[in-house]
Amino acid sequence: MSHDDSHSLLDDQLRSVPVPAGMLARLREIPAERVGDVTDCDLDDMLTTVAMPRSVTVRLHELIADEVLDRRLRDVDPPVRTLARARIIPRQPRRSRVWATAGATALLLLLTVGYLGLLGGMLWEVHPETRPVATFVYHGPLEMNGQVTGVEVAAPVNVVQVSPRPVMAVPQASEVAVPQFATPAKGVLVDWQRELDRGLDPWQDVMLLKWDVLGAPPSTEHLAMQTVAFPEAKGLSLPLARGYDRRFLNVHGVHPPMFVGVNPGLRRAALPLTTRTDSFLRLQADVAAGEEPETDEVRVEEFLAAMQYGFAAPKSKAVGIRVAAGPALFGDGRSQMIQVGVKAQAQPVRRVPATHLVIGLDASESMGWGSRWESVQAGLRRVLTQLGPHDRLSIVGFNEQIVLDVEDVDRNALQPIMRALSALQPSGGSALSRGLARCASVANQAVAAPRTVQLVLVTDGDLVVNSESLPPLAGMLADLARQDVRCQILELGQAGPQAALETLANAAETRVATVSDGDALGERLLAMLLGSSATVACDVKLTVTFDPKAVVAYRLLGHEANAVALLDPPGLRSDLTANAEAVGLYEVWLRPGKAVELGTVEMAWRDPATxxxxxxxxxxxRLQLATSWEECALSLQLAQLVAEAADVLRGGYRFELAGDGTVQPKRKPQTMRHVLDALDYTHPALLERADV
Incomplete structure (x- = not known):
C-alpha cells in the first residue's frame, strides 16, 4: 500500500469519527474577535481532547504492519514456474476502430442489398409480369406493301390462317394496323412503383400477399386495435446487502437464500400481500385455447393467490394471521416450509338489506382475448360467494344473440352458474341492443320485489352500436333510473370508454368505470351488492422477523421484482375485502438445537370506517412444525404443490445448503412427474375439492 493510499484511507476513517457531545457548543462560545487569533496550535490542543476510538487505533497499527509486510513481499523473488507461465499468456491484439467501423458498414450494406434483392424477387414472384400475345386472324393471302418503321413489337405474334370465304374482300395494306405495345421498364424500383400504383400497402407482409392471411377469421369486424398497458411493477426489490446474493436474482430471476446471521438487516422482511391472479388466469386461457403457455410470465405469488385455502375467519377483528409449518416436500431434505397467511372477516358491513343484481355480460369474441373471460369468471365467483339469503342474481350473456339467460336465482345456484360460464366460449359480434334490452326487462320486473335493484353491464368496450338504436337504449336506461334502478357500466381493460358507452352512461346518470382484472371486477360487483365498499381493512402490511438463534437462512418463494419494480418499487400495503385470503411461503433452514422461537409475524392495518x-x-x-408431509395442514400442502408447479413452469431452482454455509442451486425438473407423484401422499380431503 502506497503512502498516499494510506493517508487517503486514514482520512476516510477519521471523517466517520463522531464529534463529541458539546464540542460544537464550545466552538460557538469563542468570541468572534478571537477567531482570527486562533492558531493551528490552538486547534491541535482542542483536538487532542477528542477521545480516539479503539477501532481507529487498532487500524492504524494494522496499517503500519501492512506497510512492513508490503516491503518484505517486494523483496521475495517470484517462483520461476510462475514467471514461465506468465510469459505464455497471449496478448490481446488491439482492434482499430477504423477497421471495425469499416467492417460494420460493409456488413450493413451487404445486408441491405441482399434484403432489397430478396424483396424484389418475392414481388416478382407474387405478381409476375404477363406478356400480351397478339393474334391476327385473316382470310386468304395477306400482303403488306412498303416498309414499317418506328415500331417495336414487345409481344409474340401468332398468325392463324383460316379457309377463305368468297364473300369477303381481300383487305388492302392500308387497312392493316400493326398493334402498338409500350415496352415495360425493368428493375426492382420500377416493379415496386407499379405495385404501389395498383394499391399495394407497403406495410403488409409480402408473404401474406402471396399466400393470403393464415388463420384469418371469417369477418374482420372484430379486428380492432387494442391498447397495450404499460408493464406494471410487480415483486419485491430486496436491498443490496451482505448475505443476499442479488447477482443470482438478476441472472436467474429467483430469490436465493438469505443468511440471517451474516447481516442483521436481513432478519426482518416485509411480505407483500398479493391477491391478483393474472398469470394463473392467463395460463388457463392459453391451455383452454390449445396454445403453448407463456412460461416467462408465470409468477408463483399469483398462482398461490388463485387458490382457496379455507382459513378460519377472525371473529373479533377485521383480519387475522394464520401460520402453518412443516417439511419442505420439494426441498433438499433439510429445509422446512412456513406458510404465512392473512384472512379477512367473512361478513362485510351491508348498507342495504337485500339486492337484486342484474349483470349484462358481453360474450363476444373480443372478450376471449388474453385472460378477460377468466377474469370475468373470477369476479363473478367472488360476488356469488357473498350473496346473502335474501339477495337475488340475474345474468344475461349476449354476443350476436342471447347465449345465457339466468333470472332470479339465489346463492344456491353457485355451481350451476359457474359450470355454465365455463362451458360458454366467447364468439361472434356484440349485439348490445338485444342484450341490454333483455337486462332492462329483467330489472323492470325485479322492481316490484322489496329489494334494491342494481344493473351492471360488463364489457371490454369493443361494441358495435347502431346509431339508430342508441337513442332508444338511452331512453330505456333513463326510465330505469327514474324507477330507482341503479346502473353501472364496467369496462374490462385499459383502452378507455367509447363514445357509445359514454352516451349510455350519461342517460343512466352514471359513468363508465374501468377495471383491470378479476379482483377489481369482483370488488366493484361486491360493492354494488352490499351498497357500500367491501373493503374491511386498509393499508395492510405484513412483516416477518426471523430469530438467528434458530434460523440459519430463509428464502421467499415468488415475488421476484421485474424490471419496472427495480425502477419504481410497488407499495407494500394492500387493501383486503371481505373473506379475502393472502399467503406467502418461506423456505427456511434451521439450526440444530433446542431453540424454540423461530420468529414473529406482525401485521398492521387501518379501519376504513374509523x-x-x-x-x-x-x-x-418449533411446536408449529409438522413432523411429516402427511401431518401438514391442508393449506400448506396445497400451497407447496401449487408453488412447485409454478416453479417448474418458469424453470426455477432448488437450493441445497451445505454444512460449510455454501449454497448449491440446482435446476428444477422439466416435467411435473414429481408433483403428480406427491399427490399419492396428499390428504384425500384436499384432492376431493372441486377447485383443486
Missing part, C-alpha cells in the same frame, strides 16, 4: 390503526403479532415456534 381510520383507527390496529396491530397484531403472532409467534412462530
Amino acid at each position: 381510520g383507527q390503526r390496529h396491530r397484531q403479532q403472532q409467534r412462530m415456534t
